[in-house]
Amino acid sequence: MKDFPGTPGTLTGLVLRLLQCLFAAASITSMATTSNFVSYTAFCYLIASMGLQVLWSFALAWLDAYALAKKKVIHNPVLVSLFLVGDWVTALLSLAAAASSAGITILFFRDLGSCKSVPDCPKYQLAVTLAFMSWVTVEVSSLIMFWILVAG
Amino acid sequence: MKDFPGTPGTLTGLVLRLLQCLFAAASITSMATTSNFVSYTAFCYLIASMGLQVLWSFALAWLDAYALAKKKVIHNPVLVSLFLVGDWVTALLSLAAAASSAGITILFFRDLGSCKSVPDCPKYQLAVTLAFMSWVTVEVSSLIMFWILVAG
Numbered sequence: 131m132k133d134f135p136g137t138p139g140t141l142t143g144l145v146l147r148l149l150q151c152l153f154a155a156a157s158i159t160s161m162a163t164t165s166n167f168v169s170y171t172a173f174c175y176l177i178a179s180m181g182l183q184v185l186w187s188f189a190l191a192w193l194d195a196y197a198l199a200k201k202k203v204i205h206n207p208v209l210v211s212l213f214l215v216g217d218w219v220t221a222l223l224s225l226a227a228a229a230s231s232a233g234i235t236i237l238f239f240r241d242l243g244s245c246k247s248v249p250d251c252p253k254y255q256l257a258v259t260l261a262f263m264s265w266v267t268v269e270v271s272s273l274i275m276f277w278i279l280v281a282g
Numbered sequence: 283m284k285d286f287p288g289t290p291g292t293l294t295g296l297v298l299r300l301l302q303c304l305f306a307a308a309s310i311t312s313m314a315t316t317s318n319f320v321s322y323t324a325f326c327y328l329i330a331s332m333g334l335q336v337l338w339s340f341a342l343a344w345l346d347a348y349a350l351a352k353k354k355v356i357h358n359p360v361l362v363s364l365f366l367v368g369d370w371v372t373a374l375l376s377l378a379a380a381a382s383s384a385g386i387t388i389l390f391f392r393d394l395g396s397c398k399s400v401p402d403c404p405k406y407q408l409a410v411t412l413a414f415m416s417w418v419t420v421e422v423s424s425l426i427m428f429w430i431l432v433a434g
Binding site for chain 1: 321323324374377379381383384385386388389392393431432
């Protein structure tokens with residue numbers, strides 16, 4: 131079970147956590163460098179949610195790196211349940227943030243106008259795409275935790 | 283395990299499925315009776331997603347009613363896994379639809395203007411609220427299925 135790809139304390143697990151951090155941080159950067167994201171509640175929520183994702187994934191990446199360096203197995207049911215709940219909550223928040231921002235981006239650049247007329251349009255689109263990629267990687271982690279708990 | 287509240291084939295399980303149907307159908311009705319929901323991709327997606335939710339929940343409500351009437355236990359792992367995957371997928375779609383519509387509703391009626399100036403505003407808000415309530419009930423079903431599978 132220790133070598134199952136993506137489980138806590140493995141190299142693939144660490145890579146997955148770093149990818150979550152990377153996508154979430156890149157999404158924040160892309161959104162925060164637009165000129166007027168503060169005017170839109172959904173875009174502010176995206177930044178807050180991705181910020182929480184960075185904190186959570188970074189803490190778990192650090193734990194994975196520690197377990198790898200010390201060659202410790204961190205598969206006890208209490209820890210895995212904690213990881214599962216954390217992944218599940220952050221995944222829900224990330225999906226809600228990505229979906230609400232996607233709703234507004236599609237509204238602005240497809241329903242009501244074109245992407246060409248707004249200079250910041252590619253940045254909004256990139257931020258939303260990266261948020262969805264972050265959500266996908268958290269969802270994968272969440273499913274792996276679920277699998278470990280069930281296979282137990 | 284058969285009498286655990288909310289499990290398939292119990293009265294609480296049936297009530298939960300009927301609530302999911304009811305909230306999703308009410309959300310569709312509220313959104314579909316607005317004058318120009320067709321102009322917004324997110325609102326159309328809300329209707330599509332809630333439509334799928336109604337179909338899924340109605341099919342499972344029918345199955346629950348059948349199991350109750352015939353006093354059959356429908357707790358075999360294959361069926362529960364199927365229910366779990368179905369609930370999980372429809373819950374994700376419902377959350378994404380509710381969040382994207384909520385993003386646009388907040389944009390229109392808080393970020394860019396007021397609810398008082400648009401006659402259909404309460405209908406949009408009601409549709410989004412009902413979609414979130416439908417998502418909460420599906421999420422509860424999903425957690426119960428997860429619990430049955432883990433407790434096994």
